[in-house]
Amino acid sequence: QKGSCSIRSHPLYVHPLMALFRMRRSVKCLLKMLLAAVCYAVVVVDILTVYNMNTGSKRLTPFRRTEGTQPVCNDSILSSISEAITSNTYFCFEVTSAIQHCTSAGYLNYDVWRQMPGYLVDDMRVRRSFPNHPDIRKTTDTLRISFSEVAGDSHVDGKYAHKVYGFLQPLLTGYHAFAFNISGVTASYGLELWLSNSTSPLHTRKILTVEHSYSPPKVEQPEWWQFWKSTPTVRPPHLIAEVYTSEEIWLDAGSPYYIEFLEKAFDGSVVVELEWKPPGSCNHIQIKSYSFLQAVQLSNVNANNYVISPMATMLQRPLPSNVLQNHKRVSFIGEINFSTTDLDVLPYCNFTAHYATRRTLTQRQVHEQVFVSGIYPPDETINWDLRHFKIRRGEYVIQEKVVKQIVNVYNTALNSSTKHRGSVEEVHYVEESRNLHHGSRFLLEFGVRLNGQSDLVHTSEYVYLPAKSNQLCHTANFNWEHNVFIYLIVSLKNLGIWTTHLIHNIEHIQRVTKDFNVELVIVDFESSDLNVEAELSKSSLPKWHYIKKSGPFSRAGGLQAALDYVTDPNSIVLTLDMHLAIPPGFVNYARKHVVKGKMALAPMFFRLDKGYTEVHIQGFWEPYTFGIFGMYKSDWDVIGGFNTERYTHKWGEEDVDVAARCMNHGYEIFRIRYPGFLHYYHSRKGLWDSKQ
Numbered sequence: 001q002k003g004s005c006s007i008r009s010h011p012l013y014v015h016p017l018m019a020l021f022r023m024r025r026s027v028k029c030l031l032k033m034l035l036a037a038v039c040y041a042v043v044v045v046d047i048l049t050v051y052n053m054n055t056g057s058k059r060l061t062p063f064r065r066t067e068g069t070q071p072v073c074n075d076s077i078l079s080s081i082s083e084a085i086t087s088n089t090y091f092c093f094e095v096t097s098a099i100q101h102c103t104s105a106g107y108l109n110y111d112v113w114r115q116m117p118g119y120l121v122d123d124m125r126v127r128r129s130f131p132n133h134p135d136i137r138k139t140t141d142t143l144r145i146s147f148s149e150v151a152g153d154s155h156v157d158g159k160y161a162h163k164v165y166g167f168l169q170p171l172l173t174g175y176h177a178f179a180f181n182i183s184g185v186t187a188s189y190g191l192e193l194w195l196s197n198s199t200s201p202l203h204t205r206k207i208l209t210v211e212h213s214y215s216p217p218k219v220e221q222p223e224w225w226q227f228w229k230s231t232p233t234v235r236p237p238h239l240i241a242e243v244y245t246s247e248e249i250w251l252d253a254g255s256p257y258y259i260e261f262l263e264k265a266f267d268g269s270v271v272v273e274l275e276w277k278p279p280g281s282c283n284h285i286q287i288k289s290y291s292f293l294q295a296v297q298l299s300n301v302n303a304n305n306y307v308i309s310p311m312a313t314m315l316q317r318p319l320p321s322n323v324l325q326n327h328k329r330v331s332f333i334g335e336i337n338f339s340t341t342d343l344d345v346l347p348y349c350n351f352t353a354h355y356a357t358r359r360t361l362t363q364r365q366v367h368e369q370v371f372v373s374g375i376y377p378p379d380e381t382i383n384w385d386l387r388h389f390k391i392r393r394g395e396y397v398i399q400e401k402v403v404k405q406i407v408n409v410y411n412t413a414l415n416s417s418t419k420h421r422g423s424v425e426e427v428h429y430v431e432e433s434r435n436l437h438h439g440s441r442f443l444l445e446f447g448v449r450l451n452g453q454s455d456l457v458h459t460s461e462y463v464y465l466p467a468k469s470n471q472l473c474h475t476a477n478f479n480w481e482h483n484v485f486i487y488l489i490v491s492l493k494n495l496g497i498w499t500t501h502l503i504h505n506i507e508h509i510q511r512v513t514k515d516f517n518v519e520l521v522i523v524d525f526e527s528s529d530l531n532v533e534a535e536l537s538k539s540s541l542p543k544w545h546y547i548k549k550s551g552p553f554s555r556a557g558g559l560q561a562a563l564d565y566v567t568d569p570n571s572i573v574l575t576l577d578m579h580l581a582i583p584p585g586f587v588n589y590a591r592k593h594v595v596k597g598k599m600a601l602a603p604m605f606f607r608l609d610k611g612y613t614e615v616h617i618q619g620f621w622e623p624y625t626f627g628i629f630g631m632y633k634s635d636w637d638v639i640g641g642f643n644t645e646r647y648t649h650k651w652g653e654e655d656v657d658v659a660a661r662c663m664n665h666g667y668e669i670f671r672i673r674y675p676g677f678l679h680y681y682h683s684r685k686g687l688w689d690s691k692q
Helices: 016-023 027-055 075-087 092-100 121-125 363-369 400-415 496-513 532-537 555-565 586-592 633-639 654-664
Strands: 108-114 136-140 144-146 159-168 174-185 188-195 205-212 239-251 257-266 269-277 292-294 373-376 395-397 422-435 439-450 457-466 473-475 486-492 518-524 544-548 572-575 599-601 604-608 619-621 630-632 668-670 673-679
Touching: 121 159, 121 188, 121 257, 174 188, 174 205, 188 239, 188 269, 205 239, 257 269, 363 654, 373 400, 400 422, 400 439, 486 496, 486 555, 486 586, 496 518, 496 532, 496 586, 518 532, 518 555, 532 544, 544 555, 555 572, 572 586, 572 633, 586 673, 630 633, 633 654, 654 668
Parallel strands: 373 395, 486 518, 486 572, 518 544, 599 668, 604 673
Antiparallel strands: 108 136, 108 159, 144 269, 159 257, 159 292, 174 239, 174 269, 188 205, 188 257, 373 422, 422 439, 439 457, 457 473, 572 630, 599 630, 604 619
């Protein structure tokens, strides 16, 4: 370095004797020679000091070695290093060497999920299999994650997720900084590190997060005139080497701390190593297994109650409202209390669905007999992918001028009534079922301000507008029951993860809506992966029923057993699928669209593509299934329930058979896309016997 004690900056650096010969008797040159000699002496002293500290009797040996064995950590020497750090009498490479050579048999839990899209850690959190049901569960003695080294080629298409967790025991007391050391081929990935101030996962906080989005370069296709270019040019993948560090955190030597490391990657090949910089270390180094106290002990790999960090499993950003919320289409019972009686301001008339008449239909013809419906205001379902979708089975947006005309007619009738006076102030939702030759039926949901009342009265009622008429009438024979009891029925076998998901979904619905006129009925064909009855018992559901059946799985047979359990003819029975995301407002929506003796409900769901979730939507509205089907119990009895003889163990078509017999008995089937009503992709492996 430059300065007064720099040898190279002095003209005497070549050789002192040569310089002396040149200086001869000059006093000035003599002083320069003396200065050079002093500098040489300082350098020699420094070299001897370093040599003595590393080879002499006072060397701080971080480990002891027995002949023919691996180094073993010496706690007393580590204490000496800690004292040296405190007194600042150390070289940083000594501490680094001590930490790097400490080894023991510590380990951590290591969970892996396959086929999980997205690159954010939040994409893990919305998966129903996270955090309790990984595809691979093992232990590890390193905090280095490489997808190519875990379970061979199990990470198909690079869509994978990792969770490493357990207890970390520092070697030294002081401030520690953590770091993600990332290398590999460019990819999109998300990383999070959570650390507790104790052994309790309840006290974790996020200390480091990384999110990296990468779009691969486009293939350079040759232009049409460049005929000599036979193949497109593809740019090679970009290699990455990045380090992200955390703030410094005080840790006490020998104290265990709960740690949780989450990684979500999408495509590419990324290697991530979690490192730390202990007090006194020159740089970030690998966290050796000596620092791992122990993994979280899991007594049962299928257990749902093992130690997890509540904060680390919570979504770190709000979910998109256009997917999970219902907007103005449906209101929760707990949010808007619709009047249980109509305002009775319109004249009464009898309504007949002329398109729902008794006739003999084949299963193929059923899909062509579900007619178009209109809604207002529009929602996001209009623009979602309608793969294989024909216009007859779509839905349209009612023009705003039509809605205004309906409101004007309703206000005129309201102010002409002898019972009530007032006006419509809010339009929550309008739904139209149109018949060009006979007129339209509307479901009107208004907020009405009655004269002399401060609160709005929220009404939800069916009305009829005959063709070539401007007079609305109340449908005397077509109404929905506001508090009717609903049975949700499913048939299953060995769907433990999805069973738990369904129970939690219904629990969430009841917490949000405070609607307890619901009972979940599960028919179980001797599942071996989960004690379904025990799972129901420990849930918060106030009403549930468990039916155990033996023999091969039969969806039709199981659902018929659930139908036989229901004895109240004035209740609604709604069949469900196991792989659904059911929004809170859906149960009350079912009440509005199941009319006794008149109409059944068969809503469409949005079928997510393989691996996609509520956060990353990709898929299509499914028009060709009637698996979600609701009718009054008395109407189920009229059509004869499920055909258990024809569909005993056959997969599929039992739902279309129900829809055909429903139409053949003169019932209308209401069909519409419901926002946020999603169906997760799932494998069919194991759902039926091998011969099926």
